[in-house]
Amino acid sequence: MLTCSACACQSLHRLWRIWANLQSPLPYGNLSKFSGLVVPEVRQVECRKFAALLTESSGFGLITRQNCEKSAVKIILEEFFVRHLLLAAGCVLGVMAFAPAADEPKPFIRVNLDTSEVPELETWGKEAQELIVEWYPRMVNLLGSENYQPAREMGLKFRNSKEGVAHTIKDQITVSSQWVKDHPEDVGLVIHEMVHVIQAYPPRSGPGWITEGVADYLRYAVYEGRPLSWFPSSADPKGFTKGYNMTAGFFLWLENGPAPGIVAKLNAHMRQGTYKESLFEEAGGKPLLDLWQDYLSHRRQMRSR
Numbered sequence: 001m002l003t004c005s006a007c008a009c010q011s012l013h014r015l016w017r018i019w020a021n022l023q024s025p026l027p028y029g030n031l032s033k034f035s036g037l038v039v040p041e042v043r044q045v046e047c048r049k050f051a052a053l054l055t056e057s058s059g060f061g062l063i064t065r066q067n068c069e070k071s072a073v074k075i076i077l078e079e080f081f082v083r084h085l086l087l088a089a090g091c092v093l094g095v096m097a098f099a100p101a102a103d104e105p106k107p108f109i110r111v112n113l114d115t116s117e118v119p120e121l122e123t124w125g126k127e128a129q130e131l132i133v134e135w136y137p138r139m140v141n142l143l144g145s146e147n148y149q150p151a152r153e154m155g156l157k158f159r160n161s162k163e164g165v166a167h168t169i170k171d172q173i174t175v176s177s178q179w180v181k182d183h184p185e186d187v188g189l190v191i192h193e194m195v196h197v198i199q200a201y202p203p204r205s206g207p208g209w210i211t212e213g214v215a216d217y218l219r220y221a222v223y224e225g226r227p228l229s230w231f232p233s234s235a236d237p238k239g240f241t242k243g244y245n246m247t248a249g250f251f252l253w254l255e256n257g258p259a260p261g262i263v264a265k266l267n268a269h270m271r272q273g274t275y276k277e278s279l280f281e282e283a284g285g286k287p288l289l290d291l292w293q294d295y296l297s298h299r300r301q302m303r304s305r
């Protein structure tokens with residue numbers, strides 16, 4: 001966990017996460033080698049200074065609200081700004097050295113778009129295609145594992161259908177036309193499906209709720225940057241098995257609290273067919289059921305504040 005050297009707040013961890021996710025993966029190699037996506041070199045940074053540095057180097061009006069006492073360096077960022085300011089901040093901090101891209105690099109992934117069944121969705125499809133090209137390498141970085149070779153080509157097909165939302169089989173994403181027509185704002189669904197391509201879990205690799213929880217964690221917590229309060233919770237003692245955004249909120253809490261790096265770890269074991277429930281205890285210090293109870297009490301405390 002990356003904590004502030006002045007007040008021990010954990011806001012830096014969140015900043016680092018945003019930073020890590022907005023960079024092109026190529027200069028990083030494989031981020032997953034860093035536990036919890038934190039590099040030791042920046043452990044000694046004070047949250048105030050880090051936030052100030054980001055503000056200064058942006059020049060675009062980054063909005064910061066700093067309160068070093070209550071672990072609330074709140075940064076509201078727009079991705080466009082972040083990308084620029086963090087390039088600068090990265091150099092200053094010496095975490096890494098990379099040159100701003102002068103030429104457009106060749107896309108890491110080729111996305112074969114097929115809207116032939118529903119030509120009226122071509123514009124939406126092209127935007128989704130661009131979103132994948134941009135975010136696929138970042139997500140690959142977050143979900144690396146030993147000997148993993150990410151797919152370099154995938155299909156994105158729009159099916160003329162009134163049923164379902166979307167599904168993914170191997171490297172082929174299929175999206176249902178009616179869903180997109182009814183929910184044109186739901187472009188994040190392709191991030192969820194794209195994560196399934198990256199996961200590449202073999203059959204019977206582990207519980208489905210982890211597969212769907214990881215996909216929604218990367219969609220909602222990483223891509224959309226939703227706060228913990230946005231995620232649903234359930235008093236069910238096994239509520240984490242509901243998958244999707246229910247599990248994703250639990251993962252977000254684990255990542256920012258007792259088990260940084262848990263998502264990358266679960267992913268690696270699912271992919272290698274070595275998943276076991278005790279991974280939660282190894283990473284979080286308590287059995288899964290107890291961690292869930294801690295999570296629920298944290299959510300109750302948040303609501304009563």
Ligand SMILES: [Zn+2]
Nearest residue numbers: 192196212215
């Ligand atoms: Zn899914």
